[in-house]
Amino acid sequence: TPDLELVDVGKVYDNGTMAVDAFNLTVTKGEFIAFLGPSGCGKTTTLRMIAGFEDISSGDMMIKGVRMNDVPPQRRPTSMIFQSYALFPHMTVRGNIGYGLEVKGLTKPERDAKVDRILATLGLEDIANRNTDKLSGGQRQRIALARGLVVEPDILLLDEPLGALDANLRKAIQNELKLLQKTLGVTFVFVTHAQSEALALSDRIVVMNQGRVEQISPPHQLYTRP
Numbered sequence: 001t002p003d004l005e006l007v008d009v010g011k012v013y014d015n016g017t018m019a020v021d022a023f024n025l026t027v028t029k030g031e032f033i034a035f036l037g038p039s040g041c042g043k044t045t046t047l048r049m050i051a052g053f054e055d056i057s058s059g060d061m062m063i064k065g066v067r068m069n070d071v072p073p074q075r076r077p078t079s080m081i082f083q084s085y086a087l088f089p090h091m092t093v094r095g096n097i098g099y100g101l102e103v104k105g106l107t108k109p110e111r112d113a114k115v116d117r118i119l120a121t122l123g124l125e126d127i128a129n130r131n132t133d134k135l136s137g138g139q140r141q142r143i144a145l146a147r148g149l150v151v152e153p154d155i156l157l158l159d160e161p162l163g164a165l166d167a168n169l170r171k172a173i174q175n176e177l178k179l180l181q182k183t184l185g186v187t188f189v190f191v192t193h194a195q196s197e198a199l200a201l202s203d204r205i206v207v208m209n210q211g212r213v214e215q216i217s218p219p220h221q222l223y224t225r226p
Ligand code: ADP
Pocket: 017, 039, 040, 044
Protein backbone atom coordinates (compact mmCIF):
# COMPACT_ATOMS: atom_id res chain seq x y z
CA THR A 1 0.00 0.00 0.00
CA PRO A 2 1.33 3.48 -0.84
CA ASP A 3 1.88 5.85 2.07
CA LEU A 4 -0.05 8.65 0.38
CA GLU A 5 -2.37 8.73 -2.62
CA LEU A 6 -4.10 11.68 -4.22
CA VAL A 7 -6.62 10.69 -6.86
CA ASP A 8 -8.06 13.48 -9.01
CA VAL A 9 -7.94 15.83 -6.03
CA GLY A 10 -9.41 19.25 -6.69
CA LYS A 11 -10.03 22.42 -4.71
CA VAL A 12 -12.45 25.21 -5.49
CA TYR A 13 -12.58 27.92 -2.80
CA ASP A 14 -15.92 29.39 -1.76
CA ASN A 15 -15.24 32.52 -3.84
CA GLY A 16 -14.98 30.34 -6.96
CA THR A 17 -11.17 30.24 -7.23
CA MET A 18 -10.09 26.94 -8.76
CA ALA A 19 -6.88 26.45 -6.76
CA VAL A 20 -6.12 22.79 -7.57
CA ASP A 21 -7.38 20.73 -10.48
CA ALA A 22 -7.17 16.91 -10.82
CA PHE A 23 -4.04 16.38 -8.75
CA ASN A 24 -2.74 12.79 -8.95
CA LEU A 25 0.18 11.48 -6.93
CA THR A 26 1.25 8.21 -5.32
CA VAL A 27 3.96 8.37 -2.65
CA THR A 28 5.95 5.44 -1.23
CA LYS A 29 6.88 5.30 2.47
CA GLY A 30 10.07 7.22 3.19
CA GLU A 31 10.02 9.27 -0.01
CA PHE A 32 10.94 12.95 -0.02
CA ILE A 33 8.54 14.86 -2.27
CA ALA A 34 8.67 18.55 -3.25
CA PHE A 35 5.80 20.62 -4.61
CA LEU A 36 7.53 23.21 -6.80
CA GLY A 37 6.00 26.14 -8.64
CA PRO A 38 5.38 29.89 -8.68
CA SER A 39 3.33 31.71 -6.04
CA GLY A 40 -0.39 31.00 -6.39
CA CYS A 41 -0.04 27.69 -8.29
CA GLY A 42 -1.76 25.66 -5.54
CA LYS A 43 1.13 24.16 -3.54
CA THR A 44 0.01 25.28 -0.10
CA THR A 45 -3.61 24.43 -0.78
CA THR A 46 -2.61 20.87 -1.68
CA LEU A 47 -0.45 20.56 1.43
CA ARG A 48 -3.30 21.87 3.59
CA MET A 49 -5.70 19.34 2.05
CA ILE A 50 -3.28 16.53 2.94
CA ALA A 51 -3.06 17.87 6.51
CA GLY A 52 -6.84 18.30 6.71
CA PHE A 53 -6.85 22.07 7.25
CA GLU A 54 -8.67 22.53 3.97
CA ASP A 55 -11.61 20.50 2.65
CA ILE A 56 -11.14 18.54 -0.55
CA SER A 57 -13.68 19.66 -3.20
CA SER A 58 -13.35 16.62 -5.45
CA GLY A 59 -11.39 13.39 -5.66
CA ASP A 60 -9.93 11.22 -2.91
CA MET A 61 -6.98 11.35 -0.54
CA MET A 62 -5.72 8.14 1.07
CA ILE A 63 -3.01 7.53 3.66
CA LYS A 64 -1.90 3.91 3.98
CA GLY A 65 -5.00 2.92 2.06
CA VAL A 66 -7.43 4.69 4.39
CA ARG A 67 -9.60 7.42 2.89
CA MET A 68 -8.90 10.70 4.70
CA ASN A 69 -11.31 13.15 3.05
CA ASP A 70 -13.52 13.45 6.13
CA VAL A 71 -10.94 12.74 8.84
CA PRO A 72 -10.11 15.82 10.98
CA PRO A 73 -6.45 16.98 11.09
CA GLN A 74 -5.76 15.77 14.62
CA ARG A 75 -6.81 12.23 13.68
CA ARG A 76 -4.58 12.05 10.59
CA PRO A 77 -1.09 10.50 10.83
CA THR A 78 0.42 13.76 9.58
CA SER A 79 2.30 16.67 11.12
CA MET A 80 2.55 20.08 9.52
CA ILE A 81 5.47 22.46 10.02
CA PHE A 82 4.69 26.07 9.23
CA GLN A 83 7.07 28.60 7.75
CA SER A 84 6.42 30.90 10.69
CA TYR A 85 7.26 28.06 13.16
CA ALA A 86 4.29 29.07 15.37
CA LEU A 87 6.14 28.29 18.60
CA PHE A 88 4.73 29.27 22.00
CA PRO A 89 7.09 32.06 23.17
CA HIS A 90 6.19 31.76 26.86
CA MET A 91 7.01 28.05 26.98
CA THR A 92 10.35 26.26 27.12
CA VAL A 93 11.76 24.27 24.22
CA ARG A 94 10.78 21.09 26.06
CA GLY A 95 7.28 22.43 26.68
CA ASN A 96 6.82 23.35 23.03
CA ILE A 97 7.90 19.93 21.82
CA GLY A 98 5.86 18.02 24.39
CA TYR A 99 2.68 20.02 23.89
CA GLY A 100 1.24 17.81 21.15
CA LEU A 101 1.80 14.71 23.27
CA GLU A 102 0.03 16.34 26.20
CA VAL A 103 -2.95 17.06 23.95
CA LYS A 104 -2.93 13.39 22.97
CA GLY A 105 -3.15 12.46 26.66
CA LEU A 106 0.24 10.83 27.20
CA THR A 107 1.49 10.69 30.80
CA LYS A 108 4.46 12.81 31.89
CA PRO A 109 6.96 9.90 31.91
CA GLU A 110 5.77 8.84 28.43
CA ARG A 111 6.11 12.39 27.17
CA ASP A 112 9.54 12.90 28.72
CA ALA A 113 10.91 9.75 27.09
CA LYS A 114 9.74 10.77 23.64
CA VAL A 115 10.80 14.40 24.03
CA ASP A 116 14.27 13.38 25.27
CA ARG A 117 14.74 11.14 22.27
CA ILE A 118 13.82 13.82 19.73
CA LEU A 119 15.86 16.50 21.59
CA ALA A 120 18.89 14.22 21.14
CA THR A 121 18.09 13.48 17.49
CA LEU A 122 18.04 17.19 16.67
CA GLY A 123 20.85 18.25 19.01
CA LEU A 124 18.65 20.43 21.19
CA GLU A 125 19.50 18.98 24.64
CA ASP A 126 21.50 22.03 25.72
CA ILE A 127 18.63 24.45 25.20
CA ALA A 128 15.81 22.15 26.36
CA ASN A 129 14.84 24.35 29.30
CA ARG A 130 15.16 27.75 27.64
CA ASN A 131 12.26 29.83 26.44
CA THR A 132 11.91 29.90 22.66
CA ASP A 133 11.58 33.67 22.22
CA LYS A 134 15.32 34.40 22.45
CA LEU A 135 16.54 31.59 20.21
CA SER A 136 18.01 31.88 16.72
CA GLY A 137 16.19 31.11 13.48
CA GLY A 138 18.00 27.80 13.06
CA GLN A 139 17.20 26.73 16.61
CA ARG A 140 13.56 27.70 16.19
CA GLN A 141 13.36 25.73 12.94
CA ARG A 142 14.82 22.66 14.69
CA ILE A 143 12.28 23.02 17.51
CA ALA A 144 9.44 23.23 14.99
CA LEU A 145 10.78 20.09 13.33
CA ALA A 146 11.09 18.32 16.68
CA ARG A 147 7.54 19.26 17.54
CA GLY A 148 6.29 17.79 14.29
CA LEU A 149 8.33 14.61 14.61
CA VAL A 150 7.70 13.83 18.28
CA VAL A 151 4.16 12.62 17.58
CA GLU A 152 5.69 10.05 15.20
CA PRO A 153 3.72 10.98 12.07
CA ASP A 154 3.77 8.81 8.97
CA ILE A 155 3.96 11.95 6.86
CA LEU A 156 5.68 15.22 7.69
CA LEU A 157 4.33 18.22 5.77
CA LEU A 158 6.51 21.32 5.50
CA ASP A 159 5.46 24.70 4.12
CA GLU A 160 8.55 26.51 2.78
CA PRO A 161 10.63 25.12 5.66
CA LEU A 162 13.86 26.88 4.71
CA GLY A 163 12.50 30.17 3.40
CA ALA A 164 13.30 32.24 6.48
CA LEU A 165 16.87 30.97 6.96
CA ASP A 166 20.17 32.37 5.67
CA ALA A 167 22.25 30.32 3.23
CA ASN A 168 24.48 28.56 5.81
CA LEU A 169 21.61 27.58 8.06
CA ARG A 170 19.59 26.45 5.08
CA LYS A 171 22.36 24.02 4.12
CA ALA A 172 22.56 22.72 7.71
CA ILE A 173 18.81 22.15 8.01
CA GLN A 174 18.73 20.55 4.55
CA ASN A 175 21.31 18.02 5.73
CA GLU A 176 19.33 17.37 8.88
CA LEU A 177 16.13 16.76 6.95
CA LYS A 178 17.88 14.21 4.72
CA LEU A 179 19.33 12.51 7.81
CA LEU A 180 15.92 12.37 9.48
CA GLN A 181 14.44 10.85 6.35
CA LYS A 182 17.05 8.09 6.46
CA THR A 183 17.01 7.42 10.20
CA LEU A 184 13.27 7.72 10.90
CA GLY A 185 11.82 6.48 7.62
CA VAL A 186 9.29 9.32 7.65
CA THR A 187 7.68 10.44 4.38
CA PHE A 188 8.32 14.13 3.66
CA VAL A 189 6.18 16.40 1.51
CA PHE A 190 7.34 20.00 1.29
CA VAL A 191 6.37 23.13 -0.57
CA THR A 192 8.87 25.46 -2.19
CA HIS A 193 9.09 28.02 -4.97
CA ALA A 194 12.91 27.56 -5.09
CA GLN A 195 14.06 25.03 -7.66
CA SER A 196 17.49 24.72 -5.98
CA GLU A 197 15.78 23.61 -2.77
CA ALA A 198 13.63 21.03 -4.54
CA LEU A 199 16.69 19.68 -6.37
CA ALA A 200 18.77 19.45 -3.20
CA LEU A 201 16.21 17.66 -1.06
CA SER A 202 13.73 15.58 -2.95
CA ASP A 203 13.48 12.12 -4.42
CA ARG A 204 10.75 13.38 -6.73
CA ILE A 205 9.57 16.84 -7.66
CA VAL A 206 5.94 17.65 -8.44
CA VAL A 207 6.01 20.71 -10.71
CA MET A 208 2.78 22.72 -10.48
CA ASN A 209 1.44 25.57 -12.57
CA GLN A 210 -1.94 27.29 -12.25
CA GLY A 211 -3.46 24.52 -10.13
CA ARG A 212 -2.28 21.68 -12.32
CA VAL A 213 0.52 19.13 -12.10
CA GLU A 214 2.89 19.71 -15.03
CA GLN A 215 5.35 16.91 -14.35
CA ILE A 216 6.47 14.54 -11.62
CA SER A 217 10.12 13.55 -11.91
CA PRO A 218 13.27 12.77 -9.96
CA PRO A 219 15.64 15.78 -9.82
CA HIS A 220 17.96 14.51 -12.57
CA GLN A 221 15.05 14.21 -15.01
CA LEU A 222 13.53 17.59 -14.33
CA TYR A 223 13.00 19.59 -17.49
CA THR A 224 12.64 23.32 -17.40
CA ARG A 225 11.07 25.56 -19.95
CA PRO A 226 13.50 27.66 -21.99
P1 ADP B 1 1.61 31.60 -0.11
O1 ADP B 1 2.05 32.11 -1.44
O2 ADP B 1 2.77 31.25 0.81
O3 ADP B 1 0.61 30.53 -0.17
P2 ADP B 1 -0.19 33.83 0.17
O4 ADP B 1 0.34 35.20 0.50
O5 ADP B 1 -0.59 33.49 -1.20
O6 ADP B 1 0.95 32.84 0.68
O7 ADP B 1 -1.41 33.47 1.13
C1 ADP B 1 -1.37 33.78 2.51
C2 ADP B 1 -2.70 33.37 3.12
O8 ADP B 1 -3.80 34.00 2.47
C3 ADP B 1 -2.97 31.88 3.03
O9 ADP B 1 -3.57 31.44 4.22
C4 ADP B 1 -3.92 31.74 1.86
O10 ADP B 1 -4.79 30.62 2.05
C5 ADP B 1 -4.72 33.03 1.94
N1 ADP B 1 -5.12 33.48 0.59
C6 ADP B 1 -4.36 33.55 -0.51
N2 ADP B 1 -5.06 33.99 -1.56
C7 ADP B 1 -6.31 34.25 -1.10
C8 ADP B 1 -7.49 34.75 -1.70
N3 ADP B 1 -7.57 35.06 -3.00
N4 ADP B 1 -8.59 34.87 -0.94
C9 ADP B 1 -8.53 34.57 0.36
N5 ADP B 1 -7.44 34.10 1.00
C10 ADP B 1 -6.33 33.94 0.28
